Amino acid sequence: MKQIIEELAIFGGRPSFEQPIQVGSPNTGDRHRFLARLKNSLDSGRSTDRGPFLREFEERVAAFHGVRHCIATASSTQALACLVQALDLSGEVIVPSFMPVATAHALNDNRITPVFCDVDPASQTLDPGRVDELVTARTSAIIGAHLWGRVCDVDKLSSIARRHNLSLLFDAAHAFACTYHGRKIGTSGQPEILSFHASQILNAFEGAAILTDDETLAKQLRAAAVSADSAPGATLNGQMNEISAAMGLTLMDGYTELVAVNLRNYRRYRRTLAGLPGIHVIEYDYREQNNYHHVVLEVDPAAAGVTRDQLMAILSAEKVHARRYFCPPCHWEEPYCSQATYVRSPLPVTEKLARTVLCLPTGMAMTGPEIDIICNIIRLAVTCSSDVSVRLHYSNGLLRQNYLSHIDNPADRDVVRLGNE
Ligand SMILES: Cc1ncc(COP(=O)(O)O)c(C=O)c1O
Incomplete structure (x- = not known):
């Protein structure tokens, strides 16, 4: 497990994974x-x-x-x-x-x-x-x-x-x-x-x-x-x-097993990330049935010391492709953002979620030790957030180029921003 921020791949360390780990890797069954x-x-x-x-x-x-x-x-x-x-x-x-x-x-x-x-x-x-x-x-x-x-x-x-x-x-x-x-x-x-x-x-x-x-x-x-x-x-x-x-x-x-694996993964993420400031794993009502197919973080940058997009970039450099959802939300997209007919009242909750939600990989392909590695990266980034933010902020163009290349989706590249850039 990585202990110091110099080991993070975004700062030149070796990526935690050889093969990319994606949100939404297909379950393929028997x-x-x-x-x-x-x-x-x-x-x-x-x-x-x-x-x-x-x-x-x-x-x-x-x-x-x-x-x-x-x-x-x-x-x-x-x-x-x-x-x-x-x-x-x-x-x-x-x-x-x-x-x-x-x-x-x-x-x-x-x-x-x-x-x-x-x-x-x-x-x-x-x-x-x-x-x-x-x-x-x-x-x-x-x-x-x-x-x-x-x-x-x-x-x-x-x-x-x-x-x-x-x-x-x-x-x-x-x-x-x-x-x-x-x-x-x-x-x-x-x-x-x-x-x-x-x-x-x-x-x-x-x-x-x-x-x-x-x-x-x-x-x-x-x-x-x-x-x-x-x-x-x-x-x-x-x-x-x-x-x-x-x-x-x-x-x-094999549906029963799919849900059991998802629940096991979800509980492991929640346990391992518990108590980390500014990192909230959304809850499911245990009185209802869920399929636990989404492990969703809400990242509060004020408390975590890092933004959602910084965390996503740090994970991406480790070859963990976490995913933002609905960012930009519909009303920021054309043609909707240009015409009042579509947006008749403010949407503050949506806009906050679009900036803070991050989904982590789960499903049949994930193992417990892989989840522990991902959680450790998040913990390291948050516990050393002031150093991480400063390094990201003052990083040179080469570093920026280097880790943007880890983000596969070109649409994501436009929105990812470092520090106050
Ligand atoms: C909430 C929600 N609705 C609809 C869809 C679209 O589903 P499909 O890919 O089958 O078009 C998605 C895709 O992820 C989704 O997240």
């Missing part, structure tokens, strides 16, 4: 089972158009959540587009800004105005107290996101939606098998969009699904999702293919 399914699919010649794996996957996901219908799609954006069409959404839709900008774009592309709402500081999900003030005569829906699998305040949002006669739907990308008041998502009457992107707990390479108990809506969604070839009049061609479904099924087979 390879033999997946390859057997793949062979079956190749042998049968069924690769799409609601083949047997897709049907089985939809049935198992629906049964797992205790919901009557699951409609799998090729991506979350496709799922949202199907819902926009089926629910006949129009005008304005209230959404959190602390979510992927792709969601806002999906609405905007459908000529719907996303109106950004702030989130609650404790849950980081849509703040029901702020939703009401954004409802206008043009509002047709509210979309909440169950961030980190922590389910939105469904009761309060439902009552607002009922009062104004609005549709309510949820982005449940992080919330596979998570519960609200002890009941799995999908059972509260509103449609939920799950994501099976490779970085989610249940990897189907790419993909998503809508959960609903509503028979009529399910029929409309199926019609919207299938290809125009197989169903004249359908427009979206957003269905999931057989190979994705085969991967999804393989991970369903």
Whole structure:
């Protein structure tokens, strides 16, 4: 374990890891089972158009959540587009800004105005107290996101939606098998969009699904999702293919273990980082089920002595690619940042979270000793933060160049700043 800051890779020490460790490394499950399914699919010649794996996957996901219908799609954006069409959404839709900008774009592309709402500081999900003030005569829906699998305040949002006669739907990308008041998502009457992107707990390479108990809506969604070839009049061609479904099924087979590993990792991070000033590992309500797929830090720079972006750069030099989420938040992006119609009230919580949230790697690929090494780097950076900050601040262009090269995502490079630079 590194003991002094000169050993940190950002200051010229040897990186802690040979191979990069990423947030969102895909869980791949039992390879033999997946390859057997793949062979079956190749042998049968069924690769799409609601083949047997897709049907089985939809049935198992629906049964797992205790919901009557699951409609799998090729991506979350496709799922949202199907819902926009089926629910006949129009005008304005209230959404959190602390979510992927792709969601806002999906609405905007459908000529719907996303109106950004702030989130609650404790849950980081849509703040029901702020939703009401954004409802206008043009509002047709509210979309909440169950961030980190922590389910939105469904009761309060439902009552607002009922009062104004609005549709309510949820982005449940992080919330596979998570519960609200002890009941799995999908059972509260509103449609939920799950994501099976490779970085989610249940990897189907790419993909998503809508959960609903509503028979009529399910029929409309199926019609919207299938290809125009197989169903004249359908427009979206957003269905999931057989190979994705085969991967999804393989991970369903081992789902209990995935959650157990995530919980073990999460508890180790929390234990090892406990008591570190300015470093808060977000909590999960142990009365609810979560999949523990996100280990989320909130970095308070005043208390930690380092900023989130400095910590991210320090980890990155060690080949640990922690990830900021929703930075920039939707309302800082074009076209939303240039027009008042999208941003009608301040979003202070979102802006704070966008500057302070950092996700650490977890999942099947992580071992306990690796987690200990990552925590030790964070502890070293925080306990020696004044020296670290000074060195980062006065570091020459070469050092800056050197560690920016560790940050893979070009978008991240623009935002990472050292010290007061
Ligand atoms: C909260 C949230 N919603 C939606 C998505 C988009 O999911 P997909 O990659 O399936 O489009 C993500 C992706 O990480 C996400 O974090």
